[in-house]
Amino acid sequence: MITPRDVLDAECAVQFRQTLVHAVRKLRPLRLIVDLAEVPTVDPINLGTLAALCDLADDHRVVVFLQNASAEIADDLRAAGVPSQRLRKPDRITA
Numbered sequence: 001m002i003t004p005r006d007v008l009d010a011e012c013a014v015q016f017r018q019t020l021v022h023a024v025r026k027l028r029p030l031r032l033i034v035d036l037a038e039v040p041t042v043d044p045i046n047l048g049t050l051a052a053l054c055d056l057a058d059d060h061r062v063v064v065f066l067q068n069a070s071a072e073i074a075d076d077l078r079a080a081g082v083p084s085q086r087l088r089k090p091d092r093i094t095a
Contacts, residue, residue, distance in 0.1 A: 005038045008046040017049045024057050024064075032057060033088075037068035047080040054086055 002023065008016060023032055034050070036042075042050070050066060057064040066077060067088035074087050 001033045001035055003035045003038065006040070008039055008042040010043060010045055013043075013045045013049065016046060020049065020053050021056065024053065024060050024062050028060060029062060031063045031065070033065045033067055035067050036070075036073060039069070039073065042073055042076060044080075047076055050077060051081040054082055 002019065004012075004016065020032075020034070023029065034053075054064055064086060065088050066082065066086055069077060069087060077087060078084060
């Protein structure tokens with residue numbers, strides 16, 4: 001599981017992309033989950049990175065899920081080309 005914290009912007013884009021690519025190409029887990037619960041915004045560069053991650057993971061037979069994205073980020077991810085089945089809804093808190 002990869003859990004970015006804070007805004008995903010141009011300042012962290014290279015390191016974030018390298019981390020994701022390393023995980024898929026070198027570690028090759030059966031499943032990779034990117035938990036976006038603590039990410040308030042994602043810039044266009046990183047939206048593209050997450051969309052490309054889905055294709056790269058398919059090529060390497062790694063299942064990728066992007067989970068706990070806010071409704072706004074989920075809409076932006078779909079607009080960037082991330083298939084809806086890759087998006088997991090936020091965890092529900094039960095009382």
